Amino acid sequence: MTDAPEPNPSPPTPSGAPPVRRMDARSLRGLAHPLRMRILDLLTLDGADTATGLGRRLGENTGTVSWHLRHLADHGFIEEETGRGTRRERWWRAVRVSRRLDTNDFRDDPDIRGALSVYLHETVHRDFDQVTTYLAEEWGAEWRDAGTLSRWQDLRLTPDQLAALNAELEEVVVRHREAAQGGAAPDAEEARPVLVQLQSFPRRERDER
Structure with missing residues (x-):
């Protein structure tokens, strides 16, 4: 976490x-x-x-x-x-x-x-x-279209696959953060603070509860 x-x-x-x-x-x-x-x-x-x-x-x-x-x-x-x-x-x-x-x-x-x-x-x-x-x-x-609340429920992963998914998603966020901090974007003056919330975890199936 x-x-x-x-x-x-x-x-x-x-x-x-x-x-x-x-x-x-x-x-x-x-x-x-x-x-x-x-x-x-x-x-x-x-x-x-x-x-x-x-x-x-x-x-x-x-x-x-x-x-x-x-x-x-x-x-x-x-x-x-x-x-x-x-x-x-x-x-x-x-x-x-x-x-x-x-x-x-x-x-x-x-x-x-x-x-x-x-x-x-x-x-x-x-x-x-x-x-x-x-x-x-x-x-x-423009901001309503850019934001998202997403959920994907059709994945079946092993613990290693879930860990790899989270690591890859973190790499994406870090890459965009570093690009923004570098001021590379031509429209940087239009930028606002952005929160990224990622929640990924296993769930028990019906017959396991």
């Missing part, structure tokens, strides 16, 4: 891709909280903000948001944007990284199952909310 890379002004790696952070038990516990995950997502998608600004957007008390911001910083998910703000009003940004979580790492650890469950459920709810928001918004015809 891979999260989208988190943009900020940090220097890119030679390949242009963000560094990869494999989630361990400590980092998973540090992030697996509904409000912390929402805070990190806002900083990831929209850039740096303050506790006051985030509290206003989330409908939360500024003191509560500040506490969660410090918690995220302690676990290396966000960092202070130096040279901006005041001693009373600090600006925070998401650390530029691609997070990878392998649920197999925690299969035999009952102490982390609760945090893992929170993380996975909040991730699914976040993706669902983003899709429903998109559907409720008004977009021009």
